[in-house]
Amino acid sequence: MFFFYYICLGGGTMSQKTNSRNHMLAPRSVFNTSKIYRLYILKELAKGRSLYGKQVYDAFKEHFKGYPVPVSYSTIYDTLHGLEERNLVQSHWDTADAPVMNRTKRYYRITDEGLAYYQKTIPEFVQMLKKNKAVIDKFIELLQ
Numbered sequence: 001m002f003f004f005y006y007i008c009l010g011g012g013t014m015s016q017k018t019n020s021r022n023h024m025l026a027p028r029s030v031f032n033t034s035k036i037y038r039l040y041i042l043k044e045l046a047k048g049r050s051l052y053g054k055q056v057y058d059a060f061k062e063h064f065k066g067y068p069v070p071v072s073y074s075t076i077y078d079t080l081h082g083l084e085e086r087n088l089v090q091s092h093w094d095t096a097d098a099p100v101m102n103r104t105k106r107y108y109r110i111t112d113e114g115l116a117y118y119q120k121t122i123p124e125f126v127q128m129l130k131k132n133k134a135v136i137d138k139f140i141e142l143l144q
Helices: 033-045 053-063 073-085 112-143
Strands: 014-018 021-025 089-094 105-110
Touching: 033 053, 033 073, 033 089, 033 105, 033 112, 053 073, 073 089, 073 105, 105 112
Parallel strands: none
Antiparallel strands: 014 021, 089 105
């Protein structure tokens, strides 16, 4: 029988001896969606362009069309605000279209700190996702 324990940010798998039994440690959650949203936004902004929240939402939604990936406007905007609080992105209001569309847009761009965070974090996070995928593939193989 396998017992699963949550390991913060997934750290892969390993065995642990507990009460004379071997327990397999693996992340209960395959991935950290909040971190994926953060890294995706930083990836898009690292391309050197400014984006507003709806653009991020539409691109994310389109990429996962047909898959049960939870994303909402509030998720995207909360993530953008969190990135701004951490000084990983900066924002500015664009009022150029306001007279025509009666609406302003808040554009975001990556900061130097955001770019450094993205470049440092992405290789390690992608590697963790690949390890988790390998564990899932082994379970599928086991059950087929």
